Amino acid sequence: FWSDDHGSLQTTISIRGEIDKNVTTHPDDSSFDFIHSIINGEQRETKEPFYVLDLGVIVRLMDGWTRAMPSIRPYYAVKCNPNHSFLAAMAALGANFDCASKSEIESVLSLGVSPDRIIFANPCKAESHIRYAASVGVNMTTFDSKYEIEKIRKWHPKCGLLLRVKAPDEGGSKMQLGVKYGALVYEVAPLLQTAHSAGLTVYGVSFHVGSAACHPEVYEAAVLMAKSVFDTAAQLGLPEMKTLDIGGGFMAEPEIFEAAASAVNSAVETYFSNVPNLTVIAEPGRYFAEPVFTLAVTVIGKRVRSDELREYWINDGIYGSLNGIIYDCRTVNPTPFAVTSQAGNPLCKGLPTYCSTVFGPTCDSLDTVMRGLELPDLEVNDWLVFGNMGAYTTAAGSEFNGFSTSAIRTYLLNPSTDREAFNLDADVANLIDRLSEAMQT
Numbered sequence: 001f002w003s004d005d006h007g008s009l010q011t012t013i014s015i016r017g018e019i020d021k022n023v024t025t026h027p028d029d030s031s032f033d034f035i036h037s038i039i040n041g042e043q044r045e046t047k048e049p050f051y052v053l054d055l056g057v058i059v060r061l062m063d064g065w066t067r068a069m070p071s072i073r074p075y076y077a078v079k080c081n082p083n084h085s086f087l088a089a090m091a092a093l094g095a096n097f098d099c100a101s102k103s104e105i106e107s108v109l110s111l112g113v114s115p116d117r118i119i120f121a122n123p124c125k126a127e128s129h130i131r132y133a134a135s136v137g138v139n140m141t142t143f144d145s146k147y148e149i150e151k152i153r154k155w156h157p158k159c160g161l162l163l164r165v166k167a168p169d170e171g172g173s174k175m176q177l178g179v180k181y182g183a184l185v186y187e188v189a190p191l192l193q194t195a196h197s198a199g200l201t202v203y204g205v206s207f208h209v210g211s212a213a214c215h216p217e218v219y220e221a222a223v224l225m226a227k228s229v230f231d232t233a234a235q236l237g238l239p240e241m242k243t244l245d246i247g248g249g250f251m252a253e254p255e256i257f258e259a260a261a262s263a264v265n266s267a268v269e270t271y272f273s274n275v276p277n278l279t280v281i282a283e284p285g286r287y288f289a290e291p292v293f294t295l296a297v298t299v300i301g302k303r304v305r306s307d308e309l310r311e312y313w314i315n316d317g318i319y320g321s322l323n324g325i326i327y328d329c330r331t332v333n334p335t336p337f338a339v340t341s342q343a344g345n346p347l348c349k350g351l352p353t354y355c356s357t358v359f360g361p362t363c364d365s366l367d368t369v370m371r372g373l374e375l376p377d378l379e380v381n382d383w384l385v386f387g388n389m390g391a392y393t394t395a396a397g398s399e400f401n402g403f404s405t406s407a408i409r410t411y412l413l414n415p416s417t418d419r420e421a422f423n424l425d426a427d428v429a430n431l432i433d434r435l436s437e438a439m440q441t
């Protein structure tokens, strides 16, 4: 459960259903040694790309969230990374969930999470998905058009609604969402009235300030706009609104996160302190998922074009985990992990570097991961390790040319026995222990 009235982390560990079959747990290694041990162990022959999911990082992020915004429940946005083990860990840590489709709802329910911990936060849903939500008791969703109201009235009339408004400013965010979703100011009153006439209850307002929002002020402007929607509902004599959904956009970089949290807290305090029984929720994706996953890939091919240029092929690429280079304005900077000729110095410290191009494995020339990267002289069967690979990576990967992101194995790193190295306080370490136990049942 999530506790509203204090800043420390609380959890109930109750997970059922199957944890990702591709997961192996190795509790004793720190991140670096752990990756090394996989490369030299289980992946020595197969040399397939793999992910490491770090439980300790999830716990610390949840702790950071709870301390920064103690009264705002996170509904983790499953779209960002639907890895089953990761969802299980989030559920065990007390997160609720933002699902965008029938299949995401199924995935979360299969963990034993109750439907009242899910918001169907897609403003435009297929009728069949709405019917499914009704059948399993997911009773809260977002909307921003009268056509959506009509579908919900027909297929899920008991569903509570949040009006998704277009955030007034998405400046500084990496991916703007207002081009596609969100009611405009002049649309608000007619939509509220249409929903009311359809017999539906609008409980509140949601917005999204754009993904990877770097300017904290955008939250303030959006919270103020949400308040004006609450006021409009009151002026229209509609039932009192009581839910504010501040969406996602949060980044895990501590300074940016703290600034965003502080902007949110002060805006909620300024504009909503006179709203009784207010519930504030959020839909963070990137904040929780990005730092938690590390990707290791193998060099599967090499060509030396000249003394100045090396070209490498790796076994994951633009059509796979690295699609964010195209879709998510992503830049990457992998660490070489040379195990063929540099076994004693895998990080190639002190070795000369060469201008390098790195291609993905498919036959499309668009599948070029990086150009102009300085890398040591790598060999076929060496590795590259990419950090911060949890947000919008596998989720948007394809099966192009038969390279499937869904087949990539995930290893679970549990640092609970390495408390000193991870500088964990006793509460957090204790929580990891309980989480690991739950993940293994």
Ligand code: PLP
Pocket (backbone or CB within 6 Å): 077, 079, 080, 098, 121, 122, 177, 208, 210, 211, 212, 247, 248, 249, 250, 283, 284, 285, 286, 287
């Ligand atoms: N909520 C909704 C409705 C979204 O569309 C998204 C991302 O597209 C998110 C939450 C998660 O956003 P972020 O990853 O920026 O936190």
